[in-house]
Amino acid sequence: MSVNPLEALPIDELRRRSSTKWRKYPDDVLPLFVAETDFAPAPAITDRLRRAVELGDTGYTPPDPGIRDAYAAFAKRRFGWDVDPAHVRTTCDVMMGVVEILRSVTRPGDRVVVTPPVYPPFFECIPEAGAVVERVPLVDTGAGWKLDLPGIEASLAGGARAVLLCNPHNPTGTVHSKEELAQLADLAAAHDAVVVSDEIHGPLVQPDVAFTPFLAASSTAARIGYAVTSASKAYNLAGLKCALMVTAAEGTARVVRALPDEVEWRTGLFGALAGVAAFSPESDAWLDGLLARLDENRRLLADLLTEHLPGARYRVPGAGFLAWVDLSDFGWGDNPARTILRDAKVALHFGPLFGEEGKGHVRINFGCDPAVLRQAVERIGRLARS
Ligand SMILES: Cc1ncc(COP(=O)(O)O)c(C=O)c1O
Known part of the structure; x- marks a missing residue:
């Protein structure tokens, strides 16, 4: 149709x-x-925010504004991905989620791999977390861009502790394949490192392209990966401030649960309400x-x-x-x-x-x-x- x-x-x-x-x-x-x-x-977002404004519903975000269930259902419908709502925690925005996870999984001075050309704040959020940027550029194959897996392996073998992945990739719009992501997970696991996957552009993958959320790439990816996402890019809600940190294993979930409560308190109520409407089947x-x-x-x-x-x-x-x-x-x-x-x-x-x-x-x-x-x-x- x-x-x-x-x-x-x-x-x-x-x-x-x-x-x-x-x-x-x-x-x-x-x-x-x-x-x-x-x-x-999207009309469901306008309706939800209008009701909130009319009611003066402009206070703090409750512990469970409904967005965990809404996102889990969205991930299942749109990506065929099973997300456990109990493994989702909110924060203010994607970059804050990335910073706080990196701060938890690295020690000051640890190196974190980025794959330029890449979303400019990646170069700033790693130092903000106390770590150091290690550049492993994408490879231009002549037909598209790919992760430089041997380059990433060398970085991890040399002691890099994490890979900050952009999946899909900003600015090239590259959608990494399931095989590449699974290989990346194996490399990270072999060197006891983690992958933090920024999936804010995930809802915007075209229907002719297969999107694999990093945590769905393999059981290893599920074990060592963290995904951070939001409705904010697809639905243009960046000013409303709500993002989701998603895990798929007990160890990684424990790390996200251990983040200071303040990280979750910074979730914007309008962002959460709009996000629920965005992720609903109505939108x-x-x-x-x-x-x-x-x-x-x-x-x-x-x-x-x-x-x-x-x-x-x-x-x-x-x-x-x-x-x-x-x-x-x-x-x-x-x-x-x-x-x-x-x-x-x-x-x-x-x-x-x-x-x-x-x-x-x-x-x-x-x-x-x-x-x-x-x-x-x-x-x-x-x-x-x-
Ligand atoms: C890859 C990527 N991550 C994060 C962001 C920003 O997200 P947020 O405003 O939720 O931090 C953007 C915005 O364009 C982006 O392209």
Whole structure:
């Protein structure tokens, strides 16, 4: 059955938003940088938040706001993954969950592997947890990106204590295969290390791609892995502050249970209420509509780049609303987004923030109206021809 793609809100309406996407730059700039999307919320979320606002239901989050069960049911429906709600604990946001788990499983100065180009806060959250970043870049196979498993093995053999995985991967949109994830788990287990898997983009895997939550990759992955996720990316709820730390074994669950209560107290009530609505079956049709829109836009971007920026290198991502584009042939230096912002009035995310592999690259957020995407690429195309 074909699904109608979700329509984005009109840009004039979006410019009334007060979030960073719409406030960081003046109105003559098209904002395609930070990972916010341009759609009206799923109706179940709007209803739930409206009721809460009307009631002044703006206090602290109770111990079990219902999101553990809602997420377990969502994981089963969408990924075929059995999550035990008793093995889910909430916190403020995904990065806080990652920091607190890393702080628990490493000692000060321990090394933690990241796989750049990768979501820039990964480089900061590891030192925040008292550990040290160890870079093992993704491998470009010519057809896609893959984890450098031999490189990760060497790091673990050399004493790295953890791998901070991005599954699916931001910024490339790579969805790691079950086999790769199971191999990663074996490597970590062999060296008595753990894997912390950031799965915030998991709900945004396209239906033509198989998504394996890390903890579902193998029994070893279930034993040594921690997943941190949220409704916030798929449903654009980043300002509401609720994320989930998920485990699948007694040992890892004990680590998460032992985190200070304060880590859980920081969960936003609106985030939890919105998350329950997001993960409910009522919101599935909205999510399917979003995926259909993103599917169209990820392909449209390929056509637009061919037409207006031949020489740009882009692979259609398997998940999410972010595109990783190599513009190094255009003479715009290591950070093309800076020139594009100044001279084309389009805000893209700066490639070098994702690691040195990001030189010459930009990250484009295509979670918007196709007309906005078209206008943005046309503006950049005019700059390239000038
Ligand atoms: C991979 C990844 N992790 C975490 C986040 C941020 O999540 P949170 O705001 O819940 O910390 C993002 C936001 O774009 C992301 O792409």
